[in-house]
Amino acid sequence: MSRSSAVAARAFPLILGGALAAVAFGARGGTELTRTSITEVALILVGAAVLAVTFLWSRSGRPHGRTTVLLFALLALLTSLSVLWSISPELTYIEVGRTLAYLTVFTAAVAGARLFPRAAPEVLWALLIGAMIPVGYALASRVWPGALAENEVSNRLGQPFDYWNAVGSVAAMAVPILLWLGSRKGGSSTARTLAYPLMGACLVAIALTQSRGAAAAAVIGAVAWFVLVPLRLRSLPVLVFPAIAAVGVSAWALSKDAFTQALQPLPAKEAVAGDFATLVLLMLAVLMLVGAAVEAGSARRVPSARMRRRIGIAAVAVACIVPLAGFTSVAFSERGIGDRISELTSETKVSPQQGGGRVFAASSSRGKYWREAWRVFKARPLEGVGAGAFAVGRLRFRNDTSVTRHAHGWFAQILADFGLVGLALTSLLLLTWSVAALSATGLLPRRLLRGASEERTPLRRDWDAHRIALVAVLLVPLVFGVQSLLDWTWFIPAPAVMALIAAGYLAGRGPLGSEADEDAASAAVFRRRPSWGRIAAGVAAVATAALIAWAVWQPEASDRATNEALALADKKKFDAAVERTQDAEDINPLTPDPLLVRASIDTQANRIRAAEHSLQQAVISFPGDPQTWYRLAAFQLGTLDAPEEAAKTIRGALYLDPHSGPASQLFLNARARLREKTGEANPAVPG
Numbered sequence: 001m002s003r004s005s006a007v008a009a010r011a012f013p014l015i016l017g018g019a020l021a022a023v024a025f026g027a028r029g030g031t032e033l034t035r036t037s038i039t040e041v042a043l044i045l046v047g048a049a050v051l052a053v054t055f056l057w058s059r060s061g062r063p064h065g066r067t068t069v070l071l072f073a074l075l076a077l078l079t080s081l082s083v084l085w086s087i088s089p090e091l092t093y094i095e096v097g098r099t100l101a102y103l104t105v106f107t108a109a110v111a112g113a114r115l116f117p118r119a120a121p122e123v124l125w126a127l128l129i130g131a132m133i134p135v136g137y138a139l140a141s142r143v144w145p146g147a148l149a150e151n152e153v154s155n156r157l158g159q160p161f162d163y164w165n166a167v168g169s170v171a172a173m174a175v176p177i178l179l180w181l182g183s184r185k186g187g188s189s190t191a192r193t194l195a196y197p198l199m200g201a202c203l204v205a206i207a208l209t210q211s212r213g214a215a216a217a218a219v220i221g222a223v224a225w226f227v228l229v230p231l232r233l234r235s236l237p238v239l240v241f242p243a244i245a246a247v248g249v250s251a252w253a254l255s256k257d258a259f260t261q262a263l264q265p266l267p268a269k270e271a272v273a274g275d276f277a278t279l280v281l282l283m284l285a286v287l288m289l290v291g292a293a294v295e296a297g298s299a300r301r302v303p304s305a306r307m308r309r310r311i312g313i314a315a316v317a318v319a320c321i322v323p324l325a326g327f328t329s330v331a332f333s334e335r336g337i338g339d340r341i342s343e344l345t346s347e348t349k350v351s352p353q354q355g356g357g358r359v360f361a362a363s364s365s366r367g368k369y370w371r372e373a374w375r376v377f378k379a380r381p382l383e384g385v386g387a388g389a390f391a392v393g394r395l396r397f398r399n400d401t402s403v404t405r406h407a408h409g410w411f412a413q414i415l416a417d418f419g420l421v422g423l424a425l426t427s428l429l430l431l432t433w434s435v436a437a438l439s440a441t442g443l444l445p446r447r448l449l450r451g452a453s454e455e456r457t458p459l460r461r462d463w464d465a466h467r468i469a470l471v472a473v474l475l476v477p478l479v480f481g482v483q484s485l486l487d488w489t490w491f492i493p494a495p496a497v498m499a500l501i502a503a504g505y506l507a508g509r510g511p512l513g514s515e516a517d518e519d520a521a522s523a524a525v526f527r528r529r530p531s532w533g534r535i536a537a538g539v540a541a542v543a544t545a546a547l548i549a550w551a552v553w554q555p556e557a558s559d560r561a562t563n564e565a566l567a568l569a570d571k572k573k574f575d576a577a578v579e580r581t582q583d584a585e586d587i588n589p590l591t592p593d594p595l596l597v598r599a600s601i602d603t604q605a606n607r608i609r610a611a612e613h614s615l616q617q618a619v620i621s622f623p624g625d626p627q628t629w630y631r632l633a634a635f636q637l638g639t640l641d642a643p644e645e646a647a648k649t650i651r652g653a654l655y656l657d658p659h660s661g662p663a664s665q666l667f668l669n670a671r672a673r674l675r676e677k678t679g680e681a682n683p684a685v686p687g
Helices: 003-027 033-057 066-084 089-115 120-140 164-183 189-209 212-228 232-253 266-300 305-331 336-344 356-360 366-379 390-396 410-441 452-456 465-484 493-509 518-525 532-570 574-587 593-604 608-621 626-638 643-656 661-678
Strands: none
Touching (some): 003 033, 003 493, 033 089, 033 493, 033 532, 089 493, 089 532, 120 164, 120 189, 120 465, 164 212, 164 232, 189 232, 212 232, 232 266, 366 410, 390 410, 390 643, 410 465, 410 493, 532 574, 532 593, 574 593, 593 608, 593 626, 608 626, 626 643, 626 661
């Protein structure tokens, strides 16, 4: 490898890892439109740059991963088309932007694998950096709560995402990477030693998020590592010693109200911050020493092959028996497995206990959201209610006033948003990617790879350093996928982008053993002058990305124009304010906000008929949104003093959201006002 290539190999993980950290702190929880839009535009443009480089200088040959990219593009197309039938086009448009950004990241990762098919270690380093920065920040937020988490009301570790399951997700994805880092035979001994304290930090973070989905995903990722990779003896201390240390620190933390009780005042958190910092630093120092001792011991004495085999078999057996033992203990407990499952799928929202016992609790609010998603699906089984529209669709079927934007599970969300069409497409995408990923790691049975490609290139399946790194890359999206079955972390850019980079890299590099030699290929590829056709393809990729980025930015641009209209109205510049609402509507005609704000401005300007027209237009254009019905009914009652019309209109909101407290109260107010106007004891309200 040339000197320039070596420098690039060292710089790449730092650059990509820093970019992932920027995504984490830029988009945070993915719920703020401005932050999310800026992040998505940046991802699209950076991804387009990678695609352009690939078009210009990639090697000729079969483009691996094209089927997976095509299916992902079809999913993005389905997401876009669902605007046509969505009950909440505004939310669907936002999901279109998110899906297009994810598609660009995935495609760029596929392209990057085509350029550098042997860069799996560098990809792992980048993902590790991208995971450890937010994990470190999350732990630091409890050391300096006043500076880093002043407004955090939850007792669970949530910074920088404002969502604990996202912190648990990135920490869980780091677990297989750290097993690779600490057990690999090559590389720096310092790096292998560093895996011990980093593993301890991740395990403490998972425990303090109290995220059962993240804990389950981390366990499955670790079990898969021990089952698949023949470095079990080297991997055991990387997991066992940090786990012992993390249990001690976590047990202490979960005995304090600051880590177990919500709504704790800042002084209560600061009272234990110093002790927590001391314990964490002590844990990191001890694990660093333990790692150094293990490294020194392994260098002096190498166990026999028989001993390594026996220990490896024992490790696999323990890894498989522990989950089975947990399931068995629950099944034969006093309450039994049936009661536990009934808690999980309960119709009512059941909040589990706080503290360390939460990890072993079966009660959850997920069962409630899954049932609501199922009912939304049954209302529209073929096409669903539109991407991201579950938040509105569930209102008809909820049995309380709880609020959520997501179904807390990939399967439930897909059924509600896209119906059977979306489920079939995403299942085909998952199947196609699985075949490509297993082929890239050499885990796909040979009989499934027989064909012309195998005849041209013998597929080696030795457990060398390259293949072990590829398996570690595979476990990153596996861990993310497991947690996505229980949480909605795929709506949060940072963990989703980490998983997409790993998944795209595996899909794009091709079957194990079919890649060309990196030194011979990549050293010459960038010195070659690209053809005009390649230049045209690169320019087209950048131009297409710029157009997509512009489209993704439109909801944010419309929102800004709407806010400017409100600012103008505060200054009594009503005509200019109305013009800005018209601009906002032209920018994004899929949101009712410009119409609702225009009605408010016209009301302030005493243009009552114009305001009524805007509200009526909002109901006509967005009949599936209960807020448009509510705003029109409130206007009819409060401004027009037309209680009979208000009582009729509010029925639309109550049909869409029967448990809406404001809508129910407005209906009662309308009946009371109608009674006052007519003087009747029990007026009949037409409906």
